[in-house]
Each structure stands twice: as structure tokens, then as C-alpha cells.
Amino acid sequence: MGFSMANCYICYEKMRKPITWTSLFLRQPKSRICSNCEAKFAWISGETCAICSRELDESFRREQLCLDCLRWENNPEWAGYLTKNVSLFHYNDFLKELIAKYKYRGDYALAEVLAPFMKECLQQLEYDLITVIPLSKDRLQERGFNQAQALLDILQINSTELLTRIHTEKQSKKSRQERINLPQIFRVTSRTAIQGKSVVIVDDIYTTGSTVRHAAKALKLAGAEKIETMTIAR
């Protein structure tokens, strides 16, 4: 059998992968990355927070929740909106660099690297509608694509635009307290569409959880039944 020659989408090195009968017949999706690069992804594993899927360590948990989630859930403003977040990988230096290149440099091709990792996980979630965290118009015009939407598009998953941004100010400049108290930053595009529905929201990273919780709250207050989120990294 021969070899297929392609360059790794991450390190650009030539990959030599044997073409076997099974890979020909099963039409497995071609991996875009070499085994060296694949090994740098750090899967989240072990015991994780029941809400946000953070790996639990003794100093930062109460029972099945991490202290961050506990704080959100103890706040009547925020309790109960986000049912669960699933994240795949630790946001290590490698992934930080990769996502920055994808999102800020605008290297859309990396969606083909990231999306396949999400496939299985998305298949396990039950939902009526799937959507992404939107970008502001200006941001979208500047970057040329929405990084979360591109992941779903690569997987050919039909998504619905359920949210738009009202507020475009930079999140990162605000303290946690300010973010928690921030007025709504998302508007629901169609109340009718979401009544009683289970919705999955996809984003690239879960850092403080503030973005996805804002989105979850908006959808839930507008009539959605259950909100789960999924991100590549956290």
C-alpha cells in the first residue's frame, strides 16, 4: 500500500501516513495533524465539576461543584441558568497559541483541526437547537468569520442563529464583579423558536464562564427549557 503525503495543519511538517484498506473503505475523516501535534492536546479527564467540567482539586471544591460554580449558583441572579458546560481540553500554552492563531490571526483552516474533536461529544448531547456565541458586527467584519460557527460548519451541523450582541465592550477589561453585574449583553433573535427547547451553545473557550452564562440566562428567560454549552478549551 502507498503513503499519503500531506502537511500537518499545525506544524506544517510533512506527514507520512500509510493508506490501509480500512482507511480506504471506511472513509475515515483524514486527520489534518501529525501525531506529534496531536499529543500536545491535553484532554480534560478525571473527576470534574458537575457544571463547568473543571478538573476538581481538593482546595477548590465543595462536593461536586468547583468554588466558581458554587458562587454563581449561590447568586439568585444567576442560579440555575446553565445546566452544564462540556469542555474538551485544558487551555495549555499549546492550545492558547493555536486558538490565538485561529481566532486573532484568522487562520480558518485550523477549524478543520479542532472541529473533529468535538464531533463525538456533540453526538452525545441531546438538544433541539444548536447555536454559537455571536460576534458583534464590527468584529465579524474585521475577522471574516465567527470562530465557533466555523467549527459547526466544518462538521456540517445545522445551527440556528439565536443570539445577537447588544453590548460590544471588551469583557476582559472588566473585573469579575463588574462582569457579574453587567446588564444583558445578548438579545434573543426569536422567542418563538426557543419556547420549551433544549439548546446547546458552542464557543471556543470557557474562561470565567461569564459569557456562556449570560447567553444561557438570555435564552432561558426568553423561554428555553434547558441550556448546555460546549467549548474546545477551558
Added chain:
Amino acid sequence: MNPISHSPLSIPQQAYSTELQHHLFGRQLLAAEIPFSLDVLETHIEQGYVAKTFGIELDHCIRCGNQDKQLFYTFPCAICRQLCTYCRSCIMMGRVSECTPLYTWTGPAYDFHVPKSVMNWSGTLSEGQQTASDRVKQVILHQEELLVWAVCGAGKTEVLFAGIEAGLLAGKRICIATPRTDVVLELAPRLKKAFPFIEVAALYGGSDDRHKLAPLTVATIHQLFRFKEAFDAMIIDEVDAFPYSMDPSLHYAVQKAKKQTAATIYLTATPSRQMKKQYRSGKLQAVTIPARYHRQPIPVPEMKWCGNWAKQFQQKKIPRPVQAWVNERLQSKTPILLFFPSIAVMETARPLFQNLPAVYAEHPSRKERVQALRDGELQGLLTTTILERGVTIERLEVAVIGAEHEVFTESALVQIAGRVGRSFAYPTGSITFFHYGKSKAMVEAIRHITSMNEEARKRGLLDG
């Protein structure tokens, strides 16, 4: 932008923004790299002061010259609302796609106002340097092409000064480009000192001079992607150094950044085979500096058979001749560098060499370890070819282990040998190629060094 005056009484003002000219002259930039609004850019385009090109044309990237199909990608673009192709080769400088405009200045040339005196340098040149310096000056003034083939330690930077001075005074814009950031960092202060009356811009990834417009620029070749037809003289230092020798897009960068009529000077101790061929066939003019500044011959490497080194390292043994070489130098407190063909071999061997740490390309402690060796705090270091250039340590002696390995090309071996005997006080020292069967590159490296020494002797450039 300066407003166009409508009053018939006032003197007509410039119809273009001098700030924009300052920012864009000789450049080719993305809108995101220009601190002016699109409106300002469009007005200047209408009036012919600025030109706009789209980033991808005929399957190649206008900014970096990439033509490799694998390094393009097509995506549904929200900017042009079409399937849009972009270049992955230069993506780290911001995406260039089919709908991305690149802007260049097409208005009046910028006047650098170079003073009547530009240089403040009073060093003396060796005989070999002087010959080369005269040629460099002629080539810069007459916009020709020249290879300066100078042995390691010849003092090639000083050879440029007279030519740079003459060029600046003749109103030429000059660039010294190199593949390596280290070299930019080392050259910039020396140039600033030698040319204190003009601006010198030092450009590398993350440098503060990013927007500086100067008559003399020292830059990594990567930074040249942001220039277009800017320079009247392009001097390429260490022209053979990785990654310039490997990456065709860096050739494109050089071609794009200089004017078509520009003088081009290649500076190296180890010209590529192709360059040597062009020189021998008369297509490329060259000047050699076969002797070091201190007028002593370059130490000639010695070859020593050491058996199957790979196997011995695997069995946790140091090949006996290597062990003897190292011991002798540890006893005499001579600083040493041991070159290994790969990180893998170096890692297998490392536990066997106690008290000799290793240096790695990306490792933060690389600089400190080299400094510790220089200061005598360390006896020696293990390294791969990353230290083949730029390291100068007094009394240093060098061993190449597995010298027949393919990473040790003729030029790598010549560069490695060039680390030894560089100072006036200690112009000699030993270089040993430990091998398990000689390679052609080893033989050629030794021939290279001996022939340079012979030429130096013939030209009377050596003492004794």
C-alpha cells in the same frame, strides 16, 4: 490629512498627509497596520498617492510570494461574502486573502534629510578588510552585486562602514538584512554608534522600531515582507544561515523589499554551492577576506575515528577518544563545546558527561549557559548545531561528535571550526571531528579552511 486650501491668497498646501507618507513610504501594509482610517486611504488612492493591490493573485501571495497549494486555504468569508482564499504561509503577520488590500505609497519620495557628516568611526581595517571595504563602497555607489566571502572572525561588519557612509551621503536608503534576530540585536548598537547623526531602525519580531522610517535599517529578513521597493542597497548578512537557505519565501522578501536597481551585497563565511558556482563562472563578483583580523591562520580541524558512537552512547559509554579529549581539556581548564548531530543523540549522551549541561534552541537558559561558559563558571556545554554561529569564547576548543552525520554540512563544519582561535590573545586552539567513517562534507570543510589559509598567506595577510 492636510486640507487642500481653497483660498486663492494662500500658498497651495500639500495635497497628501505627510504622516501617511511617513508611515507608508517604501512599505506594503495591511489596513490594520496603518493608523489611518479607510477614508483617508481611499482619498489618497483617488489622488494617486497610494496604491492598493489585493493580497492573492494568480495563485500566489503578493506579500510573501507563497505558491505552495498546500499553504492556501479557502473559507466562507464574512468580509467579501464569498468563498475566499488566504495564505497560510504568512498568516502570523495577519491574514492576507483575496479580498484583503495591501497598500503602498506611490506619491512623492520621502526626503531623509541626511546631514553632511554621518559617520563617527575611526577604527582601522586590516589589509584584507580594506580591499573588501573599497569594493563594497564601489558596489553600493554603482548599484552592483557582490559576494563578500570573509572567514569567521575576519571582522566583516567594519568592512561595510565606508560603503554605508558613501551610500547615505549619496542619498541612498540602505538595509542590512539577516535571517537571525541575534544578529540584528548585535549589529544595531554598533551601527547606531558608528552612525550617530542619522536614524537607524532595528526591525525584528516585537521590536519598538516597527514604524520607524530611517535611511539605515537593520532587519530580520522576515520583516522585509512589509516593504516594497524601498532600498537602494541591500546587504544580506549570513546569507547562508538557516532558515534563509531553506525558505524560498525569504528570497522573495529580499527581492520585493529592494528597488530593482538596488545594489546587493551578500556577506558570508560559507557561501552556498550555487553561489560559489556563480562566482567561479564569473556571474557573481566576489571579494574574499581569507584572514582573520589578528593575522593568524584559522585552526585546521583534525579528524579522529571514534568507532560506532551511536551504539556506544546507547550502551552508556563515551567513545574512548572522545573521553580522552574531554578529560585533557577539563584538566587544563579549557572551555569546550561538544557538538552533537541531534537532540536525541545529545540526550542519550548527556548523563555520561557530568557537570556539562546542554543548550537547546528554545530554552530560556540558553543565553545564561553560554555566558557561564564564557565567564569560566562552566567547563563546557553540549549543543546541537544551534551554536554553530555567533558564539565567541576565549580559549574555546571544539569537538564535533558524529561529524559524518548529514546535519554537519560543509558550511556547518566551517562555522563550527570558526568558533576557535578568534581572539588576539589566543589565536589557536583545537577542533576535532570525531567520526565513524569520514564524510565528503568533513573533507571539504577542511579543504575550505586550508585553502583560505593558503590564499591569506599568498596575499601576505598572515604574520609569521
